Amino acid sequence: MSTLTEVTRLAGRVRERLAELHPGAPLGELETLPGGHSGLTFSITAGPAAYVVKAVPPGRRPVGRNDVLRQARVLRGLAGLLPVPGVVVVDEHEPAWFAMEFVRGEAIEPVLDDHRLDPGLCRRRMVALAGLLRGLHLSGPPALEDSVPLDPAAELDRWSRTMRAVPPELREGGEELLERLALSAPAGLPPVLTHGDFRLGNVLCVGERPAAVVDWEIWGYGDPRPDLAWFLLFADHRNFPRLGREIPGLAGEEELLAAYLDGAPAPPDFDWFRALARTKMAAIMGHNLRRHREGTHHDPDQERLPPTIAAMIRTARDILG
Template identity: 70%
Template sequence: MSTGPQEAEPALTARVREQLAHRHPNCSIGELTTLPGGHSGLTYSVTVGDARYVVKAVPPGQRPIGRNDVLRQARVLGALAGSAVPVPGVVAVEDGQPAWFAMDFAPGEALEPVLDEPEVPAATARARMLEIASVLRRLHETDIRAPGLDAPEPLDAAGELTRWSRTLHAVPAELRPGGEDLLTRLADAVPSGAVSSDTQPVLLHGDFRLGNVLCVGERAVAVVDWEIWSVGDPRIDLGWFLLFADHRNFPHLGRAVPGLPTEAELLDTYLGGRPPLPAMDWFRALGRMKMAAIMGHNLRRHREGKHHDPDQERLPPTIAAMIRTARDILA
């Protein structure tokens, strides 16, 4: 649930104002206004003279871990500054309690063509998806030894499967038909470790898709929402990204977008003439299992009264479709 600007912690407001005043002396500083749509920490917008910034902060009383670890997000943004991957510039960081950082407010819209409103013109949606396939390749070419990144231990296919299997297992069995069989098939066919230079550990976004890339026209201007970035097999990001190329993956939720790139076209654009990646079908199935686990988790929380959102009741057909099509891919 969003909070209004008047509910921003006075101490946080004072700290943000002090830091930004140093950057913009003699400029008026506006209120911290809650930005809607955020799913991690607290997210505000603030104007300073003619400039505008986004502030992300740890919620009061909560620990800076997981999705609330805003300093970790600032770290990856700082490591990518000036790289071939467009990201907002970080302008201030404070590690006191609660920790927060401020970054440039990037223009543009982050809309998933098959899911989000308003609808994106078909030609624009196609161009954007092909554009960010190239952005994803550039992200995966980033040196994970970049100064300040402090990269974690790499995720491999087996580790990613274990992590998301726990999430799916926590979903009531009636909400994940065929889920146990899918997990068994995935476990029986886990690809081995890195088999080529193209599957060595890379910097992973974790939720790479158009909904997390701000675009102006057909151009990507900023990759955002870095809450779950990690280091690991590039096919983890790819298997997730490809899910959003086909509205049929989202029964009762998705809409058809004429001319949207196929998974094969997106892979070709990502590869840029390089050899195909091995075992991509396994990672495509893994992406579907992860989506089923996330949707099942959200639906369970709604039904248990932990997060009331009647819209979650639209999810069962898509959860079933994710599991069914993942099994079909592996078969």
């Protein structure tokens, strides 16, 4: 069955459920949302209301990033605790899908995206996000039954596999870095709810206010330090040679860390997690570049990545001492 036929059937199911929520209201068409979304992501209107629909792609198993029901569960679990889109419909029949409120706002990564935002506004958003991340980690274990806590060694193992699948010429020094990380892996902290890709590019903002944290495809339950280190990585354009843009006045890693801690002691062994964040970024970029060069996913823009991959590996090693 063609993808077009599957999407047409999905549209019928979505319109039927939304008609129950909005009797007599005119229903719009199911339109694909542009951007780097996982799975199938659409928008649709029902009268004055607007929704985002996420669905399992045709022919795919509902696992990992395609497990949209798992995403719906965490969004519902966070309602009232964190600014997230409200889930209005969940349909577990295959292929599964759910609908959530369409939250208007900007999701802009200051040092990586092309934009004309005021640097002061970017700085205030970054500091606000540090507090938001602290709130997520302090929200307490959610009533979610399907997330096995990950300790630092398991997190390292996950990204080591990704790094080692990258051709050696794209990850010079990477093997030594992985070995050094493995030899010095710290003990884990009590597990908390984690986003997995927490940064300004995944938070819709209105002015300086975070309106909704989105993209919960890889949320987990584990040590909070990987989330924090990943967020801080995006504070400095120098981490991304040939990709980053210098914006005077942005909050740096130290200021954002202080905003996150809010007077609490610094987390132990945090430099290890700063190095791990750079290892993760190098592995992801190397993976994407390999897919482009192999023809799996053609994207010539990936050819800009080698200097940043090299910088991530080099600075990770420097952080470890």
